[in-house]
Amino acid sequence: MTASLEKGVRVLKEVIDAPIASYFNSCVHCGLCAEACLFYTETGNPRYTPIHKLEPMRRLYEQEYTLLGRLKKTVGLSKPVTDAELGEWQEMVYNSCTLCGRCSAVCPVGNDIVYMVRKFREGMSASGNAPEGIKGAANRTITIGSPMGVKLPAVKAQMKHVEKDFGIPIPMDVEGAEYMVMLSSMEIMNFPEYLGAIAKIMQHVGKTWTLCSTAFEATNAGMQIGNSDLARVIVSRIVEGAEKLKVKTVISPECGHAYTALRWEGANLVGRPFTFKVQHIVEVLGEFQELGLLKTEGFEKDRLTFHDPCQLARRGGVIQPQRNLLNMVAKNFVEMPDAGYMNWCCGGGGGASAIEEGEALRLEAFKVKKSQFETVKPDRVVTACANCRIVLEEGLEHYQMDLPVVGLTEMVADHLVAKGA
Numbered sequence: 034m035t036a037s038l039e040k041g042v043r044v045l046k047e048v049i050d051a052p053i054a055s056y057f058n059s060c061v062h063c064g065l066c067a068e069a070c071l072f073y074t075e076t077g078n079p080r081y082t083p084i085h086k087l088e089p090m091r092r093l094y095e096q097e098y099t100l101l102g103r104l105k106k107t108v109g110l111s112k113p114v115t116d117a118e119l120g121e122w123q124e125m126v127y128n129s130c131t132l133c134g135r136c137s138a139v140c141p142v143g144n145d146i147v148y149m150v151r152k153f154r155e156g157m158s159a160s161g162n163a164p165e166g167i168k169g170a171a172n173r174t175i176t177i178g179s180p181m182g183v184k185l186p187a188v189k190a191q192m193k194h195v196e197k198d199f200g201i202p203i204p205m206d207v208e209g210a211e212y213m214v215m216l217s218s219m220e221i222m223n224f225p226e227y228l229g230a231i232a233k234i235m236q237h238v239g240k241t242w243t244l245c246s247t248a249f250e251a252t253n254a255g256m257q258i259g260n261s262d263l264a265r266v267i268v269s270r271i272v273e274g275a276e277k278l279k280v281k282t283v284i285s286p287e288c289g290h291a292y293t294a295l296r297w298e299g300a301n302l303v304g305r306p307f308t309f310k311v312q313h314i315v316e317v318l319g320e321f322q323e324l325g326l327l328k329t330e331g332f333e334k335d336r337l338t339f340h341d342p343c344q345l346a347r348r349g350g351v352i353q354p355q356r357n358l359l360n361m362v363a364k365n366f367v368e369m370p371d372a373g374y375m376n377w378c379c380g381g382g383g384g385a386s387a388i389e390e391g392e393a394l395r396l397e398a399f400k401v402k403k404s405q406f407e408t409v410k411p412d413r414v415v416t417a418c419a420n421c422r423i424v425l426e427e428g429l430e431h432y433q434m435d436l437p438v439v440g441l442t443e444m445v446a447d448h449l450v451a452k453g454a
C-alpha cells in the first residue's frame with residue numbers, strides 16, 4: 034500500500050462519523066436518489082446512482098466498524114479498498130457529482146448524501162486522487178489567493194474600468210463600512226459588470242461598502258476538493274479581512290459554494306463565531322426591497338425564467354427573494370418545471386466545471402436543463418451564480434440554443450430610478 038493510499042484510507046476511516054454510519058445503516062436501497070441525479074437521468078447509467086458513488090467508503094465502513102464486515106474481510110468475501118480503485122472512483126466522486134443536494138432532498142429516510150460525498154472527497158484528496166483541474170484551482174487559491182490566478186493588480190485594474198464605465202468610485206479597505214463585498218474570480222474576469230451593479234445599488238440605497246485588498250476572493254476551492262485545512266485557510270482570510278475592517282456584514286457574491294463555505298461552514302472551520310453577518314447578495318437585495326430602499330422603473334419586455342443555483346436555493350434555503358426582485362423588473366417571468374427547491378443543477382457545481390476530462394459527461398447531463406428551457410421557451414435566462422452562468426452558456430452553445438444568460442444583480446441595477454429623478 035502506497036503512503037498516499039495509506040493516508041487516504043486513514044482519512045476515510047477518520048471521517049466516517051456517527052451521521053455517516055447511520056446513513057449507511059439506514060439506506061433502504063430504494064433508488065430514489067438515482068432519479069434525482071441529472072448524471073443518472075440523462076445517461077441511464079446505474080453507476081451514477083448517488084449512493085453507489087460512495088461504495089468504497091461504504092465497504093471500508095463495513096470492514097472496519099461492523100462485525101459482519103470484519104468477518105467478510107477475513108474470509109476474502111469483501112475486497113480491500115485499493116489505490117487503483119480510488120483512482121477509478123474519481124469520476125464518480127468529482128466528475129459526476131456537483132454536490133447539488135437533489136439526492137439528499139428526496140431520500141425517504143433523510144440521508145444527506147452530499148455530506149457523505151464531501152467526506153469521501155477528503156479521503157480522495159488525501160490519497161492524491163482528486164482531479165488535476167481542482168488540484169490546480171486549490172493550489173492557486175492558497176499560493177496566489179484565487180483559483181483562476183487573479184491577483185490584486187488585476188482587481189484594481191477592473192475597479193478602474195468599472196469606475197470609468199459607471200462613474201462611481203469603487204472603495205477598497207474602508208474601515209467601518211457596513212458591507213464588505215466579496216467577488217469570485219469569474220465575476221472579476223468574466224462579469225465585471227457585476228461590480229458596477231453593486232456600486233450602483235449601494236449608491237442608490239445609501240449604504241457604505243468596501244472591497245478588501247487581502248480578501249477579495251470568495252471561491253472556496255478547499256471545500257470543492259475535499260480538504261478542510263485548505264477550506265479553513267480560505268475562510269480565515271475573509272474573517273481576518275472583515276474583522277480588520279470592522280464591517281457589519283460580508284456579502285457573498287453570485288457564487289454558490291462561496292456562500293455555503295462562508296455562511297454555513299465558516300464558523301465551524303475557524304472554530305469560533307463570526308463578529309459579522311454573512312449574506313448572499315440576493316438576500317441583501319431582498320432586504321433592501323423589503324425596506325423600500327430599491328426604487329425601480331420600467332420592466333423587462335422579454336420572456337424571462339430563473340435558474341436557481343443549488344447552493345443558494347436547495348442547500349441555502351433562499352428561494353423567494355430572487356423571485357420578488359424579478360417581479361419588480363419583469364412583467365413576463367415564467368417558472369421552469371421543478372423550479373425553486375427542486376430545480377435541476379447546471380451540471381458544473383462542486384468544482385465539476387474545472388474538470389476538463391469531465392466535459393463530455395457534463396454536456397450529456399446538461400440535457401435536463403435543455404429540456405427545461407425548451408418547455409418554457411424563454412427569451413433570456415436569469416441566474417444568481419457566476420459559475421452557473423458560465424456553465425449554462427457553454428451548454429447552450431453546445432446544443433446551439435440562442436438563449437442569453439444574465440445576472441440578477443445587474444438586471445436590478447439596470448432598473449434603478451436615476452439619482453435625482
